[in-house]
Amino acid sequence: MTDDAAPHISFATRHRKVLLGGFSVAIFFIAWQATFLFVPFNPLFISKPNLILDSFVEMLFSGDLLHDLAVSGVPFLYGFTAAVVVGVSVGVVMGWRVRVGYALDPLMTVFYASPLVALAPLVIVFFGVGVSGKAIIIFLLSVFPFIFNTAAGVRAIDRLLINVVRSMGGTEKDLYLKVIVPGVLPYIVAGARIAVGRGLIGILVGEFFAASEGIGYAIARFGDLFALDKMFACILAIMIIAVVLTEGIRWAERAAFPWRIGQ
Amino acid sequence: MSESHALKADIAADDDLVTPGRTGWQRFESTLYGAGSIVVLLLVWEIVPHLITISAGTKLFFTTPSQIGGTLWTMFATGTIWKPLGVSASGFSLGLVLAIAVGLPLGVLIGRSRTLNAMFDPFITAFNATPRLVFLPLLMLWFGLGLGSKVVIVFIGALFPILINTYEGVRNTDRVLVNVVRSFGASEWDVARLVVVPNAMPYIIAGLRLAIGRAVLGVVVAEFFGSESGLGVMMVQAAGRYQVAVVFAGLIVFAALSLAMTALVQILENRLSRWRPQHAGNE
Amino acid sequence: MSAYIQGRNVNLTFRPPNRRPVRALQNFDIDVNEGEFLSIVGPSGCGKSTFLNVLLGLAKPDSGDIMLGGKRIEGPGTDRAMVFQEFGLLPWRTVQSNVELGLELKGVATETRREVSQRLIEMVGLVGFETHYPHELSGGMKQRVGLARALATDPDVLLMDEPFAALDAQTRDLMQVELLRIWQEAKKTVLFVTHQIDEAIYLSDRVMVMTKRPGQAKKIFAIDLPRPRDYEMRVTREFNDLKLEIWNELKDEITSR
Numbered sequence: 001m002t003d004d005a006a007p008h009i010s011f012a013t014r015h016r017k018v019l020l021g022g023f024s025v026a027i028f029f030i031a032w033q034a035t036f037l038f039v040p041f042n043p044l045f046i047s048k049p050n051l052i053l054d055s056f057v058e059m060l061f062s063g064d065l066l067h068d069l070a071v072s073g074v075p076f077l078y079g080f081t082a083a084v085v086v087g088v089s090v091g092v093v094m095g096w097r098v099r100v101g102y103a104l105d106p107l108m109t110v111f112y113a114s115p116l117v118a119l120a121p122l123v124i125v126f127f128g129v130g131v132s133g134k135a136i137i138i139f140l141l142s143v144f145p146f147i148f149n150t151a152a153g154v155r156a157i158d159r160l161l162i163n164v165v166r167s168m169g170g171t172e173k174d175l176y177l178k179v180i181v182p183g184v185l186p187y188i189v190a191g192a193r194i195a196v197g198r199g200l201i202g203i204l205v206g207e208f209f210a211a212s213e214g215i216g217y218a219i220a221r222f223g224d225l226f227a228l229d230k231m232f233a234c235i236l237a238i239m240i241i242a243v244v245l246t247e248g249i250r251w252a253e254r255a256a257f258p259w260r261i262g263q
Numbered sequence: 264m265s266e267s268h269a270l271k272a273d274i275a276a277d278d279d280l281v282t283p284g285r286t287g288w289q290r291f292e293s294t295l296y297g298a299g300s301i302v303v304l305l306l307v308w309e310i311v312p313h314l315i316t317i318s319a320g321t322k323l324f325f326t327t328p329s330q331i332g333g334t335l336w337t338m339f340a341t342g343t344i345w346k347p348l349g350v351s352a353s354g355f356s357l358g359l360v361l362a363i364a365v366g367l368p369l370g371v372l373i374g375r376s377r378t379l380n381a382m383f384d385p386f387i388t389a390f391n392a393t394p395r396l397v398f399l400p401l402l403m404l405w406f407g408l409g410l411g412s413k414v415v416i417v418f419i420g421a422l423f424p425i426l427i428n429t430y431e432g433v434r435n436t437d438r439v440l441v442n443v444v445r446s447f448g449a450s451e452w453d454v455a456r457l458v459v460v461p462n463a464m465p466y467i468i469a470g471l472r473l474a475i476g477r478a479v480l481g482v483v484v485a486e487f488f489g490s491e492s493g494l495g496v497m498m499v500q501a502a503g504r505y506q507v508a509v510v511f512a513g514l515i516v517f518a519a520l521s522l523a524m525t526a527l528v529q530i531l532e533n534r535l536s537r538w539r540p541q542h543a544g545n546e
Numbered sequence: 547m548s549a550y551i552q553g554r555n556v557n558l559t560f561r562p563p564n565r566r567p568v569r570a571l572q573n574f575d576i577d578v579n580e581g582e583f584l585s586i587v588g589p590s591g592c593g594k595s596t597f598l599n600v601l602l603g604l605a606k607p608d609s610g611d612i613m614l615g616g617k618r619i620e621g622p623g624t625d626r627a628m629v630f631q632e633f634g635l636l637p638w639r640t641v642q643s644n645v646e647l648g649l650e651l652k653g654v655a656t657e658t659r660r661e662v663s664q665r666l667i668e669m670v671g672l673v674g675f676e677t678h679y680p681h682e683l684s685g686g687m688k689q690r691v692g693l694a695r696a697l698a699t700d701p702d703v704l705l706m707d708e709p710f711a712a713l714d715a716q717t718r719d720l721m722q723v724e725l726l727r728i729w730q731e732a733k734k735t736v737l738f739v740t741h742q743i744d745e746a747i748y749l750s751d752r753v754m755v756m757t758k759r760p761g762q763a764k765k766i767f768a769i770d771l772p773r774p775r776d777y778e779m780r781v782t783r784e785f786n787d788l789k790l791e792i793w794n795e796l797k798d799e800i801t802s803r
Contacts (some may be wrong), residue, residue: 011270013563013564014564016377016381016563017380017384018381018566020378020381020382021381021382021384021385022385022496023382024381024382024383024386025385025386028386045404045405045446055306099296102292102293102295102296102297103296103297103300104299104300105293105297106297106298106301107297107300107301107304110301110518111516112515113476113521113522113525114515114521115476115479115480115514115518115521116514116516117480117483117484117485118495118498118510118513118514118517119510119512119514120487121487121498121499121502121503122324122502122507122510124502124505125324125502125505126324137316148276166358189302197392197394200393200394200483201396201480204394204396204397205484205487206493208396208399208400208484208487208488209487209488216397218404219400220400220488221471222400223400223401223403223404224400226404227403229402231400231401232401234397234399235398235401238393238394238397239389239392239393242392242393242394243388243389243392243393245392246392247388247392258500363711363785377563401718406699437630438628440636442599442630442632442634442788443606443630443634443636444636444647444651445604445622445625445627446602446603446604446622446624446626446627446628447648447651447652447699448621448622448623448624448651448652449651453651457636457647458636461636461638462638464638536638537679538637538638538639538680538681539637539681540681
């Protein structure tokens with residue numbers, strides 16, 4: 001039929017979502033900047049996009065920003081790695097052994113539901129403000145998503161698939177490589193997405209308390225100094241990192257586990 | 264009745280829908296193990312200081328469940344807990360109520376409109392990924408120490424789970440159901456009232472549950488860094504004075520607050536979702 | 547004199563965002579008499595459901611006229627009601643309150659609503675299930691609720707969009723018997739869209755075969771089988787001749803691409 005011929009769909013229609021999103025972001029920053037044409041600008045109370053951008057670029061090239069990020073990154077790496085190792089192991093056991101699951105589920109739920117960040121002052125007092133104190137806070141906050149998601153992933157493995165692989169003469173190794181790991185991995189990665197956010201909170205809490213360097217410390221100090229353009233620049237840096245990490249994991253999930261789309 | 268025959272055929276087809284829940288023994292076993300592990304943990308924690316000698320320095324950082332319980336008891340008996348608890352609870356509830364008041368309508372709006380959705384999406388993605396704590400120093404500058412900055416940090420923490428879940432729920436609205444009520448001449452308002460909101464309710468409740476956790480977190484951190492009173496302030500001061508039991512007592516009160524609110528939401532959910540298959544059984 | 551339902555030159559094209567437009571109906575004509583049971587069969591996606599939506603007032607044609615009892619259809623109205631293929635029951639409402647939905651939206655008083663829903667629940671054989679939720683019902687029972695809900699506002703025209711397609715074969719047969727009984731009792735004009743030629747012949751006064759998309763009326767068959775009809779009728783010579791004739795007409799539309 002003639003009307004089934006591919007009609008011309010304009011560029012604007014096809015990329016409507018991205019264009020509208022970019023448009024609203026642009027409007028936001030322009031409005032922010034333009035407000036101070038009408039309202040007196042008080043640099044001790046608010047900053048302007050152009051000043052923030054200047055500070056961001058300046059701190060980026062002076063190396064201050066990267067230094068602070070690196071200082072914060074080390075405990076994050078330690079704490080997060082420990083959370084993956086401990087969380088996945090505990091989760092596997094909890095998911096695989098029914099009785100261990102019975103025993104640990106309520107306990108872990110209590111821990112998960114408590115605002116463990118409230119223990120931060122104690123951790124800092126006990127372990128100090130260095131790498132270890134921060135790493136422990138990060139570990140405490142980010143281990144539970146791994147435990148719960150891994151356990152859920154193991155429980156969700158279709159026992160029928162195990163029998164299928166066994167019946168076709170599959171070995172224990174086949175079982176792990178072909179059924180268990182592909183089944184659980186998506187859950188663990190989804191847990192990582194949640195854990196990243198909580199880990200970042202851990203960094204900030206640790207450094208807001210008492211630190212002499214690090215990105216959280218920088219934000220708090222620039223706040224104290226009323227250097228709002230620098231503070232906003234650091235906030236911007238954290239936002240970029242947070243978005244890149246979580247959206248990156250989301251992207252990896254879609255790329256690596258296409259069969260889970262829509263779940 | 265002539266159709267009684269047909270009816271029986273229909274009901275028979277339902278038989279395979281009945282799925283067995285956990286048996287009584289399994290439920291007993293899971294409760295036993297669950298409670299058991301908590302009791303064992305508490306006992307070990309209590310006994311360890313009696314079995315091994317702890318150096319005086321380390322002892323400063325150590326407490327036992329009985330000491331924590333005693334501290335809690337004193338705090339409630341003497342009433343010293345009420346003032347800081349009141350301060351924390353008011354910051355918590357004000358922020359949460361504000362988050363619901365903004366998040367629900369906004370979620371419905373961006374769920375119903377593609378244009379608004381596209382325009383808000385970058386902001387929601389960015390703010391949801393970023394730990395809201397980064398804004399605390401800024402908020403302290405703007406709103407000062409105390410209730411203002413606390414309410415705002417609770418608000419921005421709790422807003423996004425509610426907003427995003429409402430949006431997801433609204434977007435998942437069944438087109439057929441919208442057509443059904445439209446075919447009876449329903450207005451947009453009727454569609455929202457009869458289909459969109461009830462359909463989104465399970466999502467909203469799940470969002471609310473997440474929001475409670477975020478809100479408690481918000482209160483705790485706001486009070487750690489930017490307040491003069493409240494439970495969090497009490498805990499930081501106690502940690503500085505090595506009153507470890509007080510820190511744990513505070514943690515327990517916060518956890519109880521969070522659990523009580525979650526239980527409230529659970530009751531709400533049970534009332535609202537009698538129509539859902541998974542709630543009809545013994546799950 | 548014009549027919550009770552009259553469609554002339556109805557054209558409708560869907561324009562989904564980010565996709566090519568789909569022409570669903572092209573110069574579609576139809577005449578339906580009052581009290582008639584008319585079935586529409588046609589290949590998948592030929593626009594038969596679209597036409598029901600136009601009649602219901604949910605979709606607006608780009609051009610052409612559709613009149614009902616001498617009046618143009620402008621939007622949804624209580625003179626028409628639809629029975630949906632996927633039942634379309636609100637899952638958070640009980641059987642009774644699903645049946646009362648249309649009356650509620652019309653602003654009918656509670657006692658009157660109760661009376662009407664009770665009578666219809668009895669009619670479709672669901673007494674005892676008033677307070678059940680849809681998930682507690684089987685497919686056949688759900689569609690009984692859908693039928694009762696459509697009848698509750700006492701419409702003149704009943705639109706049925708493959709109402710039994712989601713049911714298993716036995717339930718479907720039973721529901722057809724039920725539908726004929728209710729139709730005879732309630733005396734409505736029925737437009738019934740289906741994929742099944744058997745079903746169309748068994749139920750209808752006339753069967754319309756539609757072309758593939760964009761949908762047009764291809765041929766109309768009068769079904770002169772006596773009423774009341776019974777199940778045995780399906781194995782008679784006349785029935786099977788009709789079935790073959792309709793199938794031959796439909797076959798070209800399905801096989802030619």
